[in-house]
Amino acid sequence: MRAYERFPLTGVEAFFYFVVREHGRAVAVLPVSLLRGVDPIGHLRPRYPVSAGDRGLLSHVWHCYDAWLPGAPHTAAVTSAVIGEMRALAAELGADWYGFINVPHTSPLRDALIAEGFPAEHIEYRFTVDLRGMTSADDYIAGARPRGRANLRRNGRRALEAGVTIRVMDTGEGDLMEVAELCAATTARHGTGAFYPPGLFADFVGALGDRACLVEVREDAKLVGVAVCLRDQTRFHAWACGVDYDTRANYSPYPILYTESVAQALREGRLVLEGGRSNHAFKLKHGLSPLPLDACLLHV
Structure with missing residues (x-):
């Protein structure tokens, strides 16, 4: 994250970090970025009415294909707290969209986001090899x-x-x-x-x-x-x-x-090789397993 802040590879206007505390103890964190051009690789346009100039407050960055809430012991409660803060910050910044990208389809995070009123739209697959x-x-x-x-x-x-x-x-x-x-x-x-x-x-x-x-x-x-x-x-x-x-x-x-x-x-x-996104035909043929990824976005 420190390297990406110094050398952002997409049009990031600002970085923010949410910390969720319980009785003063940090129980979850979430990096977010305010992005100019919310869809740099075209994954959102077929599923969401985004335009080229839209700004979005998104989970982490597009170059990270694994969205989750590090440390979250109670995903639903923590997600609810984070979403409220994300919505407020997105409105304050004048963003058009806010939410999570590259959410694993079978994850508790996806279920918690749906419970908070987010759609979950499939955008891509990432591929892995279990090395065990x-x-x-x-x-x-x-x-x-x-x-x-x-x-x-x-x-x-x-x-x-x-x-x-x-x-x-x-x-x-x-x-x-x-x-x-x-x-x-x-x-x-x-x-x-x-x-x-x-x-x-x-x-x-x-x-x-x-x-x-x-x-x-x-x-x-x-x-x-x-x-x-x-x-x-x-x-x-x-x-x-x-x-x-x-x-x-x-x-x-x-x-x-x-x-x-x-x-x-x-x-x-x-224990695992992560093979990144896309190039489905090659990766399926050559021993990698697909994991579907979703985007969960809402208008501000």
Whole structure:
């Protein structure tokens, strides 16, 4: 959160932090942001009548795909308290919308928001791999669908034959502008290149320190694939990826990035690989499980 405040990747006007206390003791917290252009990647427009210039007071930020109330022991009561404060602050700031984005569909938070009068509209899926019981990336490959399993093995073999190098490194060891430009170019293929503005993105990743690492795939000196990965206590997040498909040999760097991300997660003893949002066909075929995400928004 400190890194995102210094280098916000979207049009954030202000950050706020709610703290819910019970007899003076903090029992829940919630980061929120006031955003110019409430829908930077187009997830809301098919479900809500938002316009390009709308401002919204939203849970956390769009680059976080996991909305929840950290520490909440009684979700319904805590959610009610937070919603009242969010509504009041949104009105004070002149926002058009307020609420939560990227809420897991099966979560108690979603149920509590619905009880508070919010709609819950499906906006996207995020994808995960349960690493419990796995000892190596071979276990992950074995769990993919047959065509996905064959694709992972084929791409790994062809990359090896082409002399490709795969390296996991600290963010301080990488060329972060090169990484950022490849991530932005990749998302631009899908119309959301502005989601990773290269200069800000490089600074943000650099500010994460050891909470992040890079997985790089190179042909000689050329960067053909990169994953910016985040860590928490139990999960390893393949958070942002960039891929150059103009490779010398007949292989794709993308499945190689996922295989190596799983391998690194296992080396670090994480229980879950978070594979981010979108790219459904690839992720379903290659052993990732979908988790539907909702947006719960109301007009101010």
